[in-house]
Amino acid sequence: MYDFIGDIHGHADELRQLLEKLEYEQHDETWSHQQRKVVFLGDYIDRGPKQKETIGIVRGMVEAGDAIALMGNHELNAIGFATSAADGKEFLRPHSLKNREQHQKFLEEFPFGSSEYKEVIAWFKTLPMYLETASFRAIHACYDTRQLKIISDHLGEKYLLNDKFLTKAFTAGSELYEAIEVCLKGIELDLPAGKSFLDKDGIERHKVRCNWWDPQLKSFKEVAIISDENIRANLSDEELPANAIAEYDNLKPVFFGHYWHRGETPEKLTDFAACLDYSVASKDLTLGKLAAYRMGDESILENDHFVYVDSIYAKRI
Ligand SMILES: [Mn+2]
Structure with a gap:
């Protein structure tokens, strides 16, 4: 039996609280549960x-x-940040100001090039991209079976994120790059030619993040992940091209994180889909949470199986 836990982003205190709430027991530095x-x-x-x-x-x-x-x-980005490009000068993920800033807190705790840095990056390279069992699926952002097959084919039987794999994974436009973008960051679609919308910052966007977990949704207007309903109202009613949608059959529960959900009470997105990222790392949000789903033998997700703790930032307010 499994408990699924969403994006932690360095919030260890909330993680300990959540494990306690899920009745895991701490022994020295590790946590375990007899049945789970x-x-x-x-x-x-x-x-x-x-x-x-x-x-x-x-x-x-x-x-x-x-x-x-x-x-x-974020772990894959960290691997790219640590890995030299083939010419030996640059890194697979460039050390630009933006990339360094995004990674700064990590680099403060794991100084670049130190032995503990190398050690943790080596561990990141062992992390699986997805998990499927008879009763569930799990992935960071998007369970697209077509893209997962591409990733698996590149990884081969040994499951090794070696330099050859990583070089392709960080080459924009390659088949592997696109597959990893979809699975770890979600689907973004180009709007029909000539169509665009202004986002919350007033920036003109020609692409939109998409819902992939509800196969009943067909048009740009329906699949767009946009909280502003006025923006949504201006999106196209055109149906998406068939191959633009994730290959996903919705037949068993799927768990994922990544989407910075907000809300008072975590709940399922459909009978078969649960996002467990509830923005624990958001400083400007009073509702940030670390969320889990406790799975029993149900084949349809149940809202009372969500378990969560408030973010340390939420408590201060
Ligand atoms: Mn993410």
Whole structure:
């Protein structure tokens, strides 16, 4: 039996509280439950105050056989940041100001090039991209079986994120790059030619983030992940091209993180889909939470199986 936990982003205090609430017991530095294991949905690092402690808990549970930890886009970015490009001068993820700023809290706890840095990056390279069992699926952002097959084919049987794999994974436009973008960051679609919308910052956008977990949705207007209903109203009613939608059959529960959900009470998105990222790392949000789903033998998700704790930032307000 599994408990699924969403994006932690260095919030180790909330993680301990959540594990306690889920009745895991702490022995020395690791946590376990007699009947249950955790599936962590990725994004352990960046942003938050206690990234080393978070890694310590997650990794400790994985190594004791009490958890499975999936790859998030932040762990993959960290690998790219650490890995030299083939010419030996640059890195697969460039050390631009923007990229360094996004990664800064992690680099403060794991100084670039130090032995502990190399060690944790090597561990990130072992994290699986997704998980499927007879009763559920789990991934960081988007369960697209067509893209997952591309990733698996490139990984081969040994499941090794070696330099050859990583070079392709960080080459914009390659088949592998696109597949990883979709699975770890979600689907973004080009709006029909000539169509655009202004986002909340007034920037003109020609692409839109898309819902992939509800196959009943067909048009741009329906699938767009946009909170502003006025913006949505201006989107096209045109149906999406068939191959633009994730290949996803909606036949068993799927768990994912990544989308910075907000809301008083975590709840399912459909009978078969649960997003467990409730913005624990958001400083400007009074409702930020670390969320979990406790799975029993149900084949349809139940809202009273969500378990969560408030963000440390939420409590201050
Ligand atoms: Mn993410």
